[in-house]
Structure formats: C-alpha cells, structure tokens
Amino acid sequence: MDWGALHTILGGVNKHSTSIGKIWLTVLFIFRIMILVVAAERVWGDEQDDFICNTLQPGCKNVCYDHFFPISHIRLWALQLIFVSTPALLVAMHVAYRRHEKKRQFRKGDQKCEYKDIEEIRKQRFRIEGSLWWTYTSSIFFRLVFEAVFMYAFYFMYDGFRMPRLMKCNAWPCPNTVDCFVSRPTEKTVFTIFMIAVSSICILLNVAELCYLLTKFFLRRSKKAGNPKHHPNHENKEETKQNEMNELISDSCQNTVIGFSSS
Amino acid sequence: MSWGFLHHLLNGMNKYSTGIGRIWVAVVFIFRLLVYIVAAENIWKYEHDEFECNIKQPGCENVCFDHFFPVSHIRLWALQLIMVSTPSLLVVFHVAYRENREKRQNQKLYKSPGEIDGGLLCTYLISLILKTGFEIVFLILFYKLYNGFKVPSLVKCDIRPCPNTVDCYISKPTEKMIFLYFLVVTSCLGIVLNLSELSYLIFKYSIKCYLKRYIKKDQGSEGDCHKSEITGHNRPLCVEYYAELLWYKQKEALYMQSWRNLGLRCRTVRGCTAFVR
Numbered sequence: 001m002d003w004g005a006l007h008t009i010l011g012g013v014n015k016h017s018t019s020i021g022k023i024w025l026t027v028l029f030i031f032r033i034m035i036l037v038v039a040a041e042r043v044w045g046d047e048q049d050d051f052i053c054n055t056l057q058p059g060c061k062n063v064c065y066d067h068f069f070p071i072s073h074i075r076l077w078a079l080q081l082i083f084v085s086t087p088a089l090l091v092a093m094h095v096a097y098r099r100h101e102k103k104r105q106f107r108k109g110d111q112k113c114e115y116k117d118i119e120e121i122r123k124q125r126f127r128i129e130g131s132l133w134w135t136y137t138s139s140i141f142f143r144l145v146f147e148a149v150f151m152y153a154f155y156f157m158y159d160g161f162r163m164p165r166l167m168k169c170n171a172w173p174c175p176n177t178v179d180c181f182v183s184r185p186t187e188k189t190v191f192t193i194f195m196i197a198v199s200s201i202c203i204l205l206n207v208a209e210l211c212y213l214l215t216k217f218f219l220r221r222s223k224k225a226g227n228p229k230h231h232p233n234h235e236n237k238e239e240t241k242q243n244e245m246n247e248l249i250s251d252s253c254q255n256t257v258i259g260f261s262s263s
Numbered sequence: 264m265s266w267g268f269l270h271h272l273l274n275g276m277n278k279y280s281t282g283i284g285r286i287w288v289a290v291v292f293i294f295r296l297l298v299y300i301v302a303a304e305n306i307w308k309y310e311h312d313e314f315e316c317n318i319k320q321p322g323c324e325n326v327c328f329d330h331f332f333p334v335s336h337i338r339l340w341a342l343q344l345i346m347v348s349t350p351s352l353l354v355v356f357h358v359a360y361r362e363n364r365e366k367r368q369n370q371k372l373y374k375s376p377g378e379i380d381g382g383l384l385c386t387y388l389i390s391l392i393l394k395t396g397f398e399i400v401f402l403i404l405f406y407k408l409y410n411g412f413k414v415p416s417l418v419k420c421d422i423r424p425c426p427n428t429v430d431c432y433i434s435k436p437t438e439k440m441i442f443l444y445f446l447v448v449t450s451c452l453g454i455v456l457n458l459s460e461l462s463y464l465i466f467k468y469s470i471k472c473y474l475k476r477y478i479k480k481d482q483g484s485e486g487d488c489h490k491s492e493i494t495g496h497n498r499p500l501c502v503e504y505y506a507e508l509l510w511y512k513q514k515e516a517l518y519m520q521s522w523r524n525l526g527l528r529c530r531t532v533r534g535c536t537a538f539v540r
Contacts, residue, residue: 048313066434173430
C-alpha cells in the first residue's frame with residue numbers, strides 16, 4: 001500500500017476525464033510522484049543526520065534543526081500530492097453513484113434502460129454534462145486551491161525556494177550564535193525548483209481545463225437556446241404532451257399487471 | 264504481509280457498505296493509511312537515535328526515552344488504524360455465513376445476502392459502534408499518555424542512572440506535532456462519519472418498521488394474508504409486501520396527478536387504461 005494504490009484509485013477516474021485532465025494525471029504521476037519516490041526521498045534521506053552545527057552542546061543541533069525545518073520539504077510535498085489528488089475522488093464517487101443507479105434500473109427491468117447487460121454499464125464512459133459537470137468543475141477548482149495554498153505555505157515557511165548552505169542559530173540550549181550547515185543544499189535547491197516548476201505547470205493545466213469546460217458549457221447553452229427557434233411553439237408542446245400521455249399509459253399498464261390498488 | 268492486506272480487507276468491505284461507509288473507507292485509505300506510510304513513518308524512524316540528553320552517563324538516555332515514550336506515537340497510530348478497520352470484518356463474516364447457509368440449504372433464504380436488513384443490520388450497527396468506540400479510546404489514550412497532543416522539544420529527566428535532572432532533546436518536535444494534529448483531525452472526521460452513518464441507518468429502518476406496522480394495521484391482522492383482491496391472484500399478501508404496496512400506492516398517486524395535469528381522468532375504476540378528457 002503506497003503511491004501505487006493512489007494510482008489504482010485515480011486510474012479509474014481517467015476514463016471520464018477530458019484530454020487535459022488525462023495529461024494532468026500523467027504529469028502528476030510521472031513528474032511529481034515518481035520523482036518524489038525515486039529521487040527526492042534519497043536527497044532528503046539523511047537531512048537530520050548530516051545537519052551539523054558548530055558546537056558540541058548536546059541538544060543544540062536538534063533544536064536548531066527543528067527551528068529551521070518545522071516540516072520537511074519531502075513531507076510537505078507528499079501532503080500536497082495527496083491533497084491535490086483527492087478532489088478526483090469526488091468525480092469517482094459521482095460516477096460510481098450513477099453506475100449504481102443504472103444497475104438498479106437495469107435490474108428492475110425498466111424499459112427505459114437501454115443496456116443489454118451489467119458489463120456494459122460497468123464499462124460505460126459517462127459524458128461530462130449535467131450534475132457530473134458541476135462535480136468535475138468543483139474538483140478542478142479545489143485542486144487549484146490546494147496547489148496554490150501549498151505553494152504559498154512553502155514560500156512562506158522557507159523564505160523563498162532556495163536552500164541556504166549555512167544557517168545561524170541561537171535558540172536555547174545553544175550557548176551563543178552557532179553556525180549550522182545543511183547537507184546537499186544545491187541538490188535540494190535543484191529539486192525544489194523542479195517541483196515548483198511542475199506544480200506551476202499543473203496549475204496552468206488545471207486553469208486551461210477549467211476554461212475549456214466553461215467554454216463548452218456556454219456553447220452548449222447557446223445551442224440549446226438557439227434550437228427551439230426552428231420549430232413553431234405549439235407543435236412542440238402538443239408532441240411532448242402526447243409523448244407524456246403515451247408514457248403514462250404504458251407505465252400504468254405495466255403496473256396494473258403487477259398489482260395496483262385503485263382505492 | 265503489510266498494509267496491502269488491510270487495503271484488500273477494506274476494499275472487500277466496500278461492497279456491503281452504505282454511501283457514507285464508502286466515504287469513510289476512502290478517508291481512512293487516503294488521509295490516514297497513505298499519509299502514515301509515505302510521510303509519518305519516516306519522521307519517527309530514527310526517534311531513538313536522535314533523542315539526545317545533555318549527559319555522558321551510559322544508560323541515562325535509554326531510560327529517559329523509555330520513560331517519556333512508553334509506546335511510540337507511530338506505533339499507537341498503526342494500532343489505531345488496525346483496530347479501527349477490523350470491526351468491518353464482522354459484516355464480511357456475516358455475509359459469508361448467509362451465503363454459506365443458502366448454499367447448504369440449496370434455497371433462496373434472503374432477498375440478497377449482501378442487503379443490509381435483519382441480522383446483518385444489527386451486525387453492521389455493532390461494527391459502527393465498535394469503530395467509533397476504538398477511535399475514541401485511542402484518542403483518549405494519546406491524550407493521557409502524552410499529556411495532550413503537543414510534543415515538547417525539551418524534557419527534563421531525573422531517573423536513575425541519570426545523576427541529577429538532565430535536559431533531553433526530542434528530534435523534530437514541530438513536525439511530529441503537525442502530524443499528530445493531522446491524526447486527531449482525521450480521527451474526529453472518522454467519528455463524525457461513523458455517527459452520521461449510524462443515525463442514518465437507525466432513522467431509515469425505524470421509518471421502514473413504522474410504515475410496515477402502519478400498513479399492517481390498515482390492512483388488518485396477519486390472518487388476512489390470504490386471497491388477494493388487489494392482485495387478482497391467489498397469492499397471499501404478507502408483511503414483506505406491504506412496503507412494496509405502499510410504493511405502488513405512491514406511484515399511483517403520482518400518475519393520477521400527472522393525468523389531472525394533462526386534463527384527463529380515469530374512466531375505469533381499477534387501473535387506468537382508458538381516459539376521458
């Protein structure tokens with residue numbers, strides 16, 4: 001159970017995403033999670049052991065390390081990746097709910113249900129419209145918010161994205177201001193900048209996806225508003241009324257056969 | 264054998280859960296198990312090595328560490344995750360028992376073995392209560408063992424063989440505190456989800472029970488479960504069909520309203536197959 005499990009969970013959502021969403025997911029897994037696991041974790045692996053302060057005073061190193069790194073970069077990135085992936089679950093849950101409803105309709109033998117078997121329902125890809133559109137759009141919005149919040153928290157906590165080589169510390173029990181040296185500062189800076197750059201790319205992808213969805217939504221609405229102008233009003237009303245009546249008759253016939261009290 | 268086993272367990276449990284139960288499983292996986300494995304475990308990995316006391320006396324550090332951390336935070340966290348996920352097994356076992364029983368007797372005893380009703384409902388409710396209980400117990404344990412959820416950076420220790428009161432420094436106290444608060448928040452979220460699922464199930468089934476009793480009173484005693492004038496067949500209408508009957512009655516009311524809206528009314532008395540304007 002690790003990042004692979006997250007991959008399995010999110011892989012299912014991929015089917016129902018837009019193309020930009022699929023690109024985003026690929027970028028997330030290859031350029032962020034994979035880099036974190038195979039490279040970044042090694043770089044930060046010995047961060048406390050090799051954090052050396054120019055003093056023999058016991059406890060000074062611990063206190064200084066804790067003062068300069070309240071939460072390690074690696075952990076912050078791991079949390080960021082988890083939070084950023086989670087909104088996709090909203091979409092997964094909505095799709096699962098729709099599938100469940102369709103399966104229930106199919107089992108009840110509803111005539112309106114156009115599927116031939118359960119397998120087809122399971123494999124079906126839902127279009128992003130209606131309530132699913134709202135779920136999908138809110139998931140992208142939350143993703144953006146989380147990315148922005150974590151980037152800001154990073155910037156705020158570490159005063160920028162550079163890792164200094166030397167830090168001066170005078171927290172108790174250090175006897176006076178001591179020099180503390182960070183291990184592998186350049187490598188850490190490189191990886192920090194890389195992760196920030198990929199975060200920004202992900203933000204751009206999310207913004208693009210949001211714009212695409214909004215454009216699609218407004219285009220669809222204007223098409224719907226445009227269409228009724230081609231048919232005369234009263235004809236349309238009569239047709240729908242007749243359709244409704246036919247539906248009601250067929251439904252009530254079915255119910256009379258099964259069992260229906262008129263009292 | 265590792266956390267993957269728990270993952271499989273909870274996945275299997277997902278089939279028999281309500282919607283809120285599935286959200287709980289997702290919260291446990293992603294915000295607790297995954298965070299534990301990818302982040303929290305590494306913070307506490309070298310806690311003993313990095314625990315430093317301001318003294319050279321051999322044994323003093325060991326004794327002080329043992330005194331302040333009888334059970335490490337991370338082990339308590341792991342125990343909590345395991346104990347909280349295990350009550351779901353009760354439901355899995357009960358469903359397996361039902362399926363076994365049907366197979367042995369070679370007949371359909373239940374509408375569906377995985378449907379939450381009757382005995383399975385009791386098992387499900389008990390598992391919810393146990394889950395909530397375990398969450399609360401572990402939160403209290405955390406609070407009592409460590410005097411709150413704060414991790415101090417310095418602790419003073421004067422247990423033998425430390426010659427007098429020595430200063431001992433804990434590594435990464437701020438990071439540990441952040442993750443402890445994260446644990447507490449997700450625990451509380453789990454408790455809230457469990458309690459809402461509990462109240463939802465109790466509410467749903469008490470309404471069902473009340474309706475069944477109400478329809479039974481309306482239709483007469485169970486002795487009237489004989490030839491049905493409603494279906495026209497010689498099929499006894501028993502208690503379990505009353506809920507279905509109520510559903511049909513509701514549908515009928517809806518249809519009557521729709522017909523009225525369309526300006527029609529029923530010509531026939533039983534089942535509307537012919538209309539007049």
